[in-house]
Amino acid sequence: MAIFRLHLPFLDEVKVKGVKTAVKNKVDDVVTRITTGMNPTDVRMLLRDDPVGRPNPRLKPHTESFWFHIKPTYYNQLMDGFYPTFRLGWLSTYFFVFEIVTGIYLMIFYTPSPVVAYENMRNILSNVPFGDLMRDLHKLGAEAMVAVVALHMLRTFVTGSYKKPRQFTWLTGIILLGVTLFLSFSGYLLPWDQLSLWAVTIGASMVEAFPPQIVGTTLNLIVRGAPEFGAGGLLRFYLLHVVLLPAVGVIALSVHYYKVVIHGHSLPPEAEAVGEDTAKRIPMEQRVYFMPKIITRELFYVTGLTGLMILLTALIYNAPPLEAHADSLLTPLHITSPWYFLWLQGLLKIGDKVLWGVIIPTGLIGMILLLPYFEVGPSRRYGARRIGLSAAAMSVAALAVLSFMGSPWYKVTSSPDQEAVAALAPQTHPGPLREAPWDQLAFGTYRARQWDAAPTPALQALLQLFDEELIKAVGPEQRDAEAIMIVEDWQTDLKKITLRVLWTNPDGSPYEFSQSVYLHRDSEYGG
Amino acid sequence: MKGSIVLGTLALLGLMGALLFVTINEVDRMRTAEAAYAARAVETGALEFESRCRSCHGPQGKGTPLAPALNTAALFDGSRLAAAGYAGTVDDFVRGTISAGRPVPSAGTNYPQRMPTWGERFGGPLRDDQVDALVSFVMNWEDRATAEATAAPELPAGEAVGTDITQTLPEGDAGRGQTLAEGPLGCAACHTLSTVGPAWAGEGATPGIGARAAARLDEPGYGGAATTAEQYLLESVVETNTYLVAGFEANIMPGTFGARLTPQDAAHLIAYMLTFN
Numbered sequence: 001m002a003i004f005r006l007h008l009p010f011l012d013e014v015k016v017k018g019v020k021t022a023v024k025n026k027v028d029d030v031v032t033r034i035t036t037g038m039n040p041t042d043v044r045m046l047l048r049d050d051p052v053g054r055p056n057p058r059l060k061p062h063t064e065s066f067w068f069h070i071k072p073t074y075y076n077q078l079m080d081g082f083y084p085t086f087r088l089g090w091l092s093t094y095f096f097v098f099e100i101v102t103g104i105y106l107m108i109f110y111t112p113s114p115v116v117a118y119e120n121m122r123n124i125l126s127n128v129p130f131g132d133l134m135r136d137l138h139k140l141g142a143e144a145m146v147a148v149v150a151l152h153m154l155r156t157f158v159t160g161s162y163k164k165p166r167q168f169t170w171l172t173g174i175i176l177l178g179v180t181l182f183l184s185f186s187g188y189l190l191p192w193d194q195l196s197l198w199a200v201t202i203g204a205s206m207v208e209a210f211p212p213q214i215v216g217t218t219l220n221l222i223v224r225g226a227p228e229f230g231a232g233g234l235l236r237f238y239l240l241h242v243v244l245l246p247a248v249g250v251i252a253l254s255v256h257y258y259k260v261v262i263h264g265h266s267l268p269p270e271a272e273a274v275g276e277d278t279a280k281r282i283p284m285e286q287r288v289y290f291m292p293k294i295i296t297r298e299l300f301y302v303t304g305l306t307g308l309m310i311l312l313t314a315l316i317y318n319a320p321p322l323e324a325h326a327d328s329l330l331t332p333l334h335i336t337s338p339w340y341f342l343w344l345q346g347l348l349k350i351g352d353k354v355l356w357g358v359i360i361p362t363g364l365i366g367m368i369l370l371l372p373y374f375e376v377g378p379s380r381r382y383g384a385r386r387i388g389l390s391a392a393a394m395s396v397a398a399l400a401v402l403s404f405m406g407s408p409w410y411k412v413t414s415s416p417d418q419e420a421v422a423a424l425a426p427q428t429h430p431g432p433l434r435e436a437p438w439d440q441l442a443f444g445t446y447r448a449r450q451w452d453a454a455p456t457p458a459l460q461a462l463l464q465l466f467d468e469e470l471i472k473a474v475g476p477e478q479r480d481a482e483a484i485m486i487v488e489d490w491q492t493d494l495k496k497i498t499l500r501v502l503w504t505n506p507d508g509s510p511y512e513f514s515q516s517v518y519l520h521r522d523s524e525y526g527g
Numbered sequence: 528m529k530g531s532i533v534l535g536t537l538a539l540l541g542l543m544g545a546l547l548f549v550t551i552n553e554v555d556r557m558r559t560a561e562a563a564y565a566a567r568a569v570e571t572g573a574l575e576f577e578s579r580c581r582s583c584h585g586p587q588g589k590g591t592p593l594a595p596a597l598n599t600a601a602l603f604d605g606s607r608l609a610a611a612g613y614a615g616t617v618d619d620f621v622r623g624t625i626s627a628g629r630p631v632p633s634a635g636t637n638y639p640q641r642m643p644t645w646g647e648r649f650g651g652p653l654r655d656d657q658v659d660a661l662v663s664f665v666m667n668w669e670d671r672a673t674a675e676a677t678a679a680p681e682l683p684a685g686e687a688v689g690t691d692i693t694q695t696l697p698e699g700d701a702g703r704g705q706t707l708a709e710g711p712l713g714c715a716a717c718h719t720l721s722t723v724g725p726a727w728a729g730e731g732a733t734p735g736i737g738a739r740a741a742a743r744l745d746e747p748g749y750g751g752a753a754t755t756a757e758q759y760l761l762e763s764v765v766e767t768n769t770y771l772v773a774g775f776e777a778n779i780m781p782g783t784f785g786a787r788l789t790p791q792d793a794a795h796l797i798a799y800m801l802t803f804n
Contacts, residue, residue, distance in 0.1 A: 307542030523563055
């Protein structure tokens with residue numbers, strides 16, 4: 001008696017029908033299973049875009065396969081062009097997946113602890129194959145995602161697509177915008193260098209301002225894990241970044257997408273009568289089937305876009321270089337939050353932290369979130385929504401102005417000596433001195449005012465910049481200010497560059513500020 | 528449809544090409560990046576050294592009366608490790624000393640203070656990466672310190688001061704003598720407190736080395752050949768075992784100064800010692 005009996009039906013088939021027919025039938029069967037309902041002939045006809053008979057086998061995957069059942073079977077011809085979607089929603093989804101893939105690669109080499117996080121980053125950038133590429137892709141993808149998601153929201157507002165019956169779709173979209181922003185923001189801290197620590201500190205300081213004080217203090221403790229960022233804060237931000245926010249994102253994205261499919265893509269405002277929603281009633285002659293047209297195009301987008309992103313990072317884009325190790329005792333000059341939060345930093349500069357940093361942003365976000373529930377005008381036509389569109393235009397302009405106000409160019413005062421030195425050797429990025437060709441930094445003492453006497457072009461350019469920045473920083477009343485640069489041979493392959501600013505105080509006493517920068521032959525700040 | 532398929536295929540080829548392009552350069556990129564981070568560690572170490580170490584070890588690590596030289600061949604050729612009885616590598620020695628400090632003095636040294644702990648886990652202010660950066664910076668002295676030692680051999684017989692204490696020395700300058708004593712010659716390392724060698728400066732009722740030299744000649748126990756204070760000091764420097772001050776043993780003071788000093792340097796040194804009264 002056999003304990004175990006092997007039975008292959010395929011062999012019976014071969015016995016009955018012969019090898020050739022049996023193999024052909026088997027292949028048909030396997031292809032049909034994989035495509036959930038299309039045999040090889042159907043696939044071939046699909047690829048050729050041959051006319052399709054009834055019942056349409058290309059609809060089968062939409063009912064039977066998980067991945068295709070969430071895609072609409074056909075689209076309205078009006079939605080097939082670039083306008084009115086600009087593909088922004090699709091792009092948002094693409095970048096969400098793109099960030100997950102590149103993020104998982106980075107996760108393999110990263111430990112969220114202040115003891116090793118920075119060392120891990122250096123390892124990723126120098127000792128992990130494709131580590132630098134993945135970090136650049138992840139960063140570029142994140143910035144692109146913020147921009148794309150924000151533009152998607154703007155587009156939805158402009159075409160009035162948030163109106164009935166899509167109010168809840170809008171609400172989940174705003175949640176997704178928040179998820180995107182906070183994903184970017186929480187990821188900012190993880191490299192654990194000076195830039196990440198201080199940029200995130202600016203944002204997190206708003207939490208502390210939340211009134212009353214006991215609430216602010218408690219919230220701050222919850223967010224940072226301690227009064228200041230440290231082991232607890234880094235771990236919390238990491239968990240936010242890789243667990244909580246992605247989970248909220250996946251759920252909100254699923255609901256958002258489901259709602260889009262249920263209600264249909266909202267048509268261009270001028271395509272339907274006021275107050276009507278005809279997105280789900282697509283006349284036969286206006287249908288564009290997902291298979292084959294949309295699916296081939298989306299596959300093309302994915303490959304083309306991914307290739308483009310890789311080329312961009314390989315040739316042009318570089319994520320900000322790793323700064324010095326995070327140090328909570330050393331605040332760098334001119335630290336800014338990430339560009340998509342500059343408007344908040346601008347708001348904070350206007351005045352009271354509680355009013356401008358907490359109450360107004362919270363109010364604005366709440367208003368945007370609930371917009372479709374109180375803005376209930378029936379018309380989606382541009383001409384009928386002059387107030388709404390003007391408000392949108394003004395908001396965009398206000399964001400731009402506030403972002404400028406958030407930058408260091410607006411209302412930031414520090415001492416002119418530090419300004420002039422920081423122009424050459426900034427504390428938040430490499431800057432002109434570190435990027436200058438090392439060999440051209442000839443030993444000697446140079447006066448910035450006599451920059452044209454310097455022996456090498458790089459030195460001349462640096463000294464000229466030093467001179468200009470000093471004149472700009474001290475203003476007309478301090479004309480005797482002098483900038484000096486000293487280049488010394490310090491060690492094997494190591495030069496010491498001392499930047500010195502001297503002037504006479506109004507009371508006649510001499511003033512001196514000096515900062516040294518050490519530069520190694522191989523440090524490669526230039527690229 | 529044909530167009531779409533061609534476009535899609537081209538996009539796929541483009542994607543693979545882009546990946547291939549990155550792959551080809553990847554090994555070189557990793558090597559450059561690794562060297563760059565090692566170089567930046569030296570830069571960071573240099574800044575840390577400037578703010579935390581230079582006041583005792585000197586701006587160029589050449590040592591001061593407060594702490595030994597680091598920019599010296601002795602650290603890299605194993606002699607300092609041997610003196611400390613340390614069995615590990617120089618790199619570990621430097622890292623260990625910076626992180627954990629020195630609870631007891633090494634044999635033959637007499638610095639007023641011990642090296643404090645710098646590493647965070649030993650109670651100091653520096654994170655591991657900062658200690659590592661400092662180690663990179665100190666280790667980067669190796670080439671030059673070693674080259675300096677081999678490039679500066681003992682002076683040829685005619686140019687060295689030798690051991691004849693009756694010779695006439697040129698005029699000495701006390702200031703330059705001080706530079707020599709606290710710098711390259713390292714006298715100050717042992718002659719600051721009286722633990723290793725007699726302190727030059729006066730202590731309590733004991734006068735300084737200048738005054739002691741003159742008084743020494745008349746002491747009953749003095750067995751040397753000097754007839755003046757200058758000769759006595761020169762004798763002590765170049766003929767180190769001729770006369771031993773009570774309480775100190777033979778051979779602690781190196782016997783090589785006669786071959787290392789020029790007559791002019793010896794004169795500077797003596798002029799400096801005579802200023803301690």
